[in-house]
Amino acid sequence: MLCRSRPRTTAPAALLVALSLASGSSPAGAAGAPPVPILAYHHIGSAPAGASNPSLWVRRARFERQLRALDRAGYEAVTLASVWRAWHGGGTLPQHPVVISFDDGYSSQAAIAPVLRAHGWPGVLNLEVARLGVRGGLTRAQVRSLLRDGWELDAHSVTHPDLRTVPAQRLRTEVAGSRQALQQAFGAPVDFFAYPYGRQNARVRAAVRRAGYLAATTTERKFASASADPFALGRVLVGADDSPSSVLRMLRTGG
Numbered sequence: 046m047l048c049r050s051r052p053r054t055t056a057p058a059a060l061l062v063a064l065s066l067a068s069g070s071s072p073a074g075a076a077g078a079p080p081v082p083i084l085a086y087h088h089i090g091s092a093p094a095g096a097s098n099p100s101l102w103v104r105r106a107r108f109e110r111q112l113r114a115l116d117r118a119g120y121e122a123v124t125l126a127s128v129w130r131a132w133h134g135g136g137t138l139p140q141h142p143v144v145i146s147f148d149d150g151y152s153s154q155a156a157i158a159p160v161l162r163a164h165g166w167p168g169v170l171n172l173e174v175a176r177l178g179v180r181g182g183l184t185r186a187q188v189r190s191l192l193r194d195g196w197e198l199d200a201h202s203v204t205h206p207d208l209r210t211v212p213a214q215r216l217r218t219e220v221a222g223s224r225q226a227l228q229q230a231f232g233a234p235v236d237f238f239a240y241p242y243g244r245q246n247a248r249v250r251a252a253v254r255r256a257g258y259l260a261a262t263t264t265e266r267k268f269a270s271a272s273a274d275p276f277a278l279g280r281v282l283v284g285a286d287d288s289p290s291s292v293l294r295m296l297r298t299g300g
């Protein structure tokens with residue numbers, strides 16, 4: 046499922062120009078911008094015995110080595126907001142940008158904040174509202190600390206359901222409700238959404254758009270591209286078995 050590919054569509058150049066002019070950005074700034082890799086992490090640390098999905102645990106020492114390898118290779122971490130601004134004529138990106146995102150909101154993600162800080166890099170936290178303050182989850186104080194470090198706070202629903210399967214009212218609560226709850230709790234913009242399990246369809250994407258998000262990320266293994274549907278941006282999942290060199294390889298080869 047993670048590797049499912051989507052058919053590529055092409056549009057005549059004149060149409061692309063018209064679309065980009067309509068959105069207020071230049072063709073070079075949006076459709077012509079190079080794709081940006083978004084890495085997706087979950088737990089950082091050693092998987093405890095009986096962990097339900099040990100492949101989602103990346104040991105801390107390995108994570109530190111991955112970041113050093115990225116840094117040495119010239120990558121610089123940025124937020125999705127920075128990518129969005131650059132795509133729409135409002136800023137520039139480093140030569141080799143990468144977004145480092147963390148899903149769900151585990152306490153181990155606060156524990157590795159100093160690792161990113163040492164590189165001068167922000168993380169992107171995709172926070173599930175119901176995980177806030179529960180055992181194993183981030184506390185409000187930890188989230189505030191991450192925000193002070195320059196992290197971006199994005200929504201990852203309230204209770205992490207497969208959004209394709211929930212009725213209309215619940216879909217609104219999960220999508221618009223999580224944005225509202227996080228905005229109220231932390232005073233952050235919360236302009237981006239990460240689909241639980243990466244699962245989405247046209248109805249779910251429409252709900253995310255209606256809730257006012259600018260874009261949303263899946264777990265489809267591809268780079269985020271300005272010319273693709275902003276509500277189906279791909280990400281590169283990093284798992285327990287990925288060495289620093291395999292992460293670099295994924296970034297060089299487009300996922």
Ligand SMILES: [Zn+2]
Pocket residue numbers: 148149201205241242
């Ligand atoms: Zn998740």
